[in-house]
Amino acid sequence: MNNTVLAGTGGFGLRHLRSLLDLQAAGRIRLVGLVDVHAGDPATRLLTEYGSTPSWHSDLGLALAEHDVDSVVIATPPHTHFGLARTAIGAGTAVYLEKPPVTLLQDLDELAGLLAVRRVEVGFQTARSTVGALHRAWTALGMPPVHDVVAHGALSRPDEYYGRGRWAGTWFLDGQAVLDGPLFNPLAHVVQAALLFASQVERGWAPASVRAECFHARPIEGDDVSAVRVVPHRGPRVLAVGTTSTDVVVRPGVLAHTENGMIHVTDGGQRVIAYQGRRRVPVPSAAVAAPSLERAVTDPLGPADPLLSLAATRHLVLTTNAVVQAVGSPSPAPSTWDGRRVLGLGRLVAACARRAAMLSEVDPAWAGSAGSIDVAGYRGLMHPELVAA
Structure with a gap:
């Protein structure tokens, strides 16, 4: 045992x-x-x-x-x-x-370079099942061209979360990168699923540039409302939009915009909707698999799941680092924080997902915070608040 x-x-x-x-x-x-x-x-x-x-x-x-x-x-x-x-x-x-596996790309690359004698996996919760559902739906549609893949979600974190430790809601702490934002931490599983699905749609998919808008509605140092667009060298664009300060909860999910339809996956792959034009297309169910945590601890000598490996997380960690480097620090949200939520934020996130649009592209009031960076050859975050080890 x-x-x-x-x-x-x-x-x-x-x-x-x-x-x-x-x-x-x-x-x-x-x-x-x-x-x-x-x-x-x-x-x-x-x-x-x-x-x-x-x-x-x-x-x-x-x-x-x-x-x-x-x-x-x-x-x-x-x-x-x-x-x-x-x-x-x-x-x-x-x-x-x-x-998230680690906060810095350079740390991920160091871990990936270590000689692991047993399996090393990252627990992205429902990312794997979401990717599986997206791929089954895409296959059911006949594998049409995919233009945009959108990870989205609007959550409401309680006040208690921000009191759990000095790191909660921060990007940096004592010279270390924490990067605790909605797309980097609680919604990272759907962001990872979107990136993985884009990689399945286009072989060799890789980010070429990253554009980001990061805001804080709460009085915190990090972000709680953000949108990120990853433009690849070729293949579908990936958009991630989310918040932890919403008035109305929007269940985390991934929406793929195809040439003549759409795929929407929520509830960790349990709810799948696929349309070709106006016709809904049935999507086959998947066999129930053992939870990844169970597989990892009961079979430590088994091979790592390719979708949960350290290598499979590189696009996510790269994107996270590029976002922080591109914007520097979050801007105050244009909407008022009323002590519990931002009114209308859930609808805004949902609209961004439907239109594959950034926050500012749906509501100009959210303009002015965007930053962008070319990530060809990018090797990791450089930031004045980051103290080199």
Whole structure:
């Protein structure tokens, strides 16, 4: 039976903890260690509920020294991912890294260059199932030319999120890149799905330039309303538009605009709509697959899923870095933050998705924040707030 360590027990890590405890209860793995700076009450209550007693550590290296570990699951704040993943890969364990994988392109390239003896995957939640649904729908339409692929979503983060740590809602902290924005973190799974699908539509798809608009409605240092357009050398353009300060929730999804129709996928691939002209085209269902976290920790020596590999995330991390470099810092949103949300923001995001348009292209009030950058040969973020290691 494989031994697993979980690094990060708050936020999404708490969901991973429950999944790992379920696998342990089923006799599939042993959860031997937890790594966190403090033992949070929700995690300790969950351990009590399951009658599990893994050892607690404040440092991953200490956990790896104490236990014979087969896999490490990392669900800590984004700017800590690189160091933890490098430690785990160096120790010869399998790694399941929660999205976003790392915040800097140069760190991703360093991790990809390490000799991993076991599988290393990035947990993009529903990205894989969304890509599968997009591809099935595209095939059902006869694989027509695709002009634009749009990742979208309008969420409303509670105030409690921004109190979970100094890093929440920031782009930089103590000289490190955090890049906690709607498209970089909570909506990263649909952005990744859009990029992956574009790569399936056009072999050799790669970004040539990135244009971005980033705003903050809340009084935060990072962004909470953004739009990004990635223009490739050839193939479909990819647009990502989203917010975490909406008045009306728009479910995260991906909309593909084809030559004579559209494909819309939401709910992690569970809801798929495809049209050719005005005719709705049926899309076959997919076989139910085991969750990626389960596969990673129960089969640590198995091959990494190509859609979840470190290499498969390069376009996303490159785009994230290029956005920050292009705009420098977010601008104040033109609409008023009323303490809970921005009125009309959900409708604006939905309109951008339908039209494959930036925020300013739908509502000129959102103009004035855009920046663009040519990413041919781009090697990673350079920014005055980033302290070189």
